[in-house]
Amino acid sequence: xxxxxxxxxxxxxxxxxxxxxxxxxxxxxxxxxxxxxxxxxxxxxxxxxxxxxxxxxxxxxxxxxxxxxxxxxxxxxxxxxxxxxxxxxxxxxxxxxxxxxxxxxxxxxxxxxxxxxxxxxxxxxxxxxxxxxxxxxxxxxxxxxxxxxxxxxxxxxxxxxxxxxxxxxxxxxxxxxxxxxxxxxxxxxxxxxxxxxxxxxxxxxxxxxxxxxxxxxxxxxxxxxxxxxxxxxxxxxxxxxxxxxxxxxxxxxxxxxxxxxxxxxxxxxxxxxxxxxxxxxxxxxxxxxxxxxxxxxxxxxxxxxxxxxxxxxxxxxxxxxxxxxxxxxxxxxxxxxxxxxxxxxxxxxxxxxxxxxxxxxxxxxxxxxxxxxxxxxxxxxxxxxxxxxxxxxxxxxxxxxxxxxxxxxxxxxxxxxxxxxxxxxxxxxxxxxxx
Numbered sequence: 001x002x003x004x005x006x007x008x009x010x011x012x013x014x015x016x017x018x019x020x021x022x023x024x025x026x027x028x029x030x031x032x033x034x035x036x037x038x039x040x041x042x043x044x045x046x047x048x049x050x051x052x053x054x055x056x057x058x059x060x061x062x063x064x065x066x067x068x069x070x071x072x073x074x075x076x077x078x079x080x081x082x083x084x085x086x087x088x089x090x091x092x093x094x095x096x097x098x099x100x101x102x103x104x105x106x107x108x109x110x111x112x113x114x115x116x117x118x119x120x121x122x123x124x125x126x127x128x129x130x131x132x133x134x135x136x137x138x139x140x141x142x143x144x145x146x147x148x149x150x151x152x153x154x155x156x157x158x159x160x161x162x163x164x165x166x167x168x169x170x171x172x173x174x175x176x177x178x179x180x181x182x183x184x185x186x187x188x189x190x191x192x193x194x195x196x197x198x199x200x201x202x203x204x205x206x207x208x209x210x211x212x213x214x215x216x217x218x219x220x221x222x223x224x225x226x227x228x229x230x231x232x233x234x235x236x237x238x239x240x241x242x243x244x245x246x247x248x249x250x251x252x253x254x255x256x257x258x259x260x261x262x263x264x265x266x267x268x269x270x271x272x273x274x275x276x277x278x279x280x281x282x283x284x285x286x287x288x289x290x291x292x293x294x295x296x297x298x299x300x301x302x303x304x305x306x307x308x309x310x311x312x313x314x315x316x317x318x319x320x321x322x323x324x325x326x327x328x329x330x331x332x333x334x335x336x337x338x339x340x341x342x343x344x345x346x347x348x349x350x351x352x353x354x355x356x357x358x359x360x361x362x363x364x365x366x367x368x369x370x371x372x373x374x375x376x377x378x379x380x381x382x383x384x385x386x387x388x389x390x391x392x393x394x395x396x397x398x399x400x401x402x403x404x405x406x407x408x409x410x411x412x413x414x415x416x417x418x419x420x421x422x423x424x425x426x427x428x429x430x431x432x433x434x435x
Contacts, residue, residue, distance in 0.1 A: 002321035025378035033405035041299030045278035074273035084215030095235035100130035108134035116141035127202040174206035179343030180353035231279035232272035287313030352406035
């Protein structure tokens with residue numbers, strides 16, 4: 001569990017949490033699913049990389065050699081973070097979305113008329129549109145796994161009927177970025193493998209809250225983003241090595257044919273890779289049993305590299321803390337009948353990510369007004385569909401929701417403050433009488 005003392009030590013490492021606005025309000029971030037704040041060690045690692053000398057790979061000078069070492073270590077840390085395999089299976093990119101669009105075009109070359117792909121109604125649309133557009137170009141049928149009757153998970157029985165002998169790919173999220181539901185990946189994986197279909201997993205949201213398991217899940221492709229967990233803007237794709245070697249990537253002709261670099265279009269952000277390594281060391285240090293080292297030093301010391309053991313310990317702490325967050329939040333929602341909470345009504349099998357709307361006389365109120373009002377107090381609470389288009393449209397006739405997301409540095413005092421202000425806002429703006 002993350003203790004109160006550990007939480008205080010953690011928060012000291014995030015300078016953004018201390019930056020007050022012009023009115024003196026300390027920021028409170030409930031927009032974690034859209035991107036985390038960044039600890040000192042990540043910033044320091046990125047600056048240090050640039051200060052020591054910025055050079056591309058492939059040279060013999062010191063800066064180039066250093067860049068290649070950073071690149072190699074970043075791949076090694078990514079494969080540990082995402083659950084197995086080798087560093088030769090990690091492909092870096094600007095973000096997960098761009099990598100999804102890249103690989104979908106490559107794989108679509110192997111599809112034929114009469115084939116189909118199966119996508120998920122629970123997913124962020126980066127993991128839908130990328131495959132859907134590639135399928136349209138290839139003339140391949142697109143099938144969607146529907147939501148269950150309670151709109152809080154997928155309909156797995158329907159999935160069994162959709163996945164057949166002509167299915168070439170199944171794409172599913174590990175956890176919903178809108179309502180926090182953790183999907184039954186093992187069940188979907190078994191269905192995909194039974195017919196020889198590729199399995200693509202969007203772990204961008206899930207990897208922040210639960211340990212991703214590329215090998216154990218039976219994934220052929222898995223996507224994650226460093227900036228969701230406290231790192232820089234860096235996307236990564238974990239792919240089966242055999243798949244990468246069999247496919248023909250789109251690339252500049254003189255570029256290397258060696259995987260995984262052959263899939264990395266253009267010069268990569270090596271300073272971001274340096275920052276990612278520092279973030280993994282920070283994440284590893286969270287799992288220590290004998291007190292915390294200085295996080296300012298963690299990012300530079302290889303003794304804190306993420307290992308399978310340290311990853312397990314850190315996620316154990318984070319998941320236990322976030323489950324208490326979820327339980328606490330669910331009680332807050334239960335006490336407020338004017339807030340319509342969507343998704344699972346329990347703290348199990350979910351991340352601390354909640355979608356809701358303000359309701360008055362059975363009618364959804366304008367959530368943008370509440371989001372803007374809270375911003376006046378320097379509180380970030382998002383409003384929209386958050387790219388989970390299908391899900392948001394099924395949840396609310398407006399197609400939009402408010403989203404509350406917690407991370408490992410969120411405090412219970414911040415949650416209390418948010419709901420105090422929500423109570424005030426619904427009285428002032430929507431003229432709703434509190435129970």
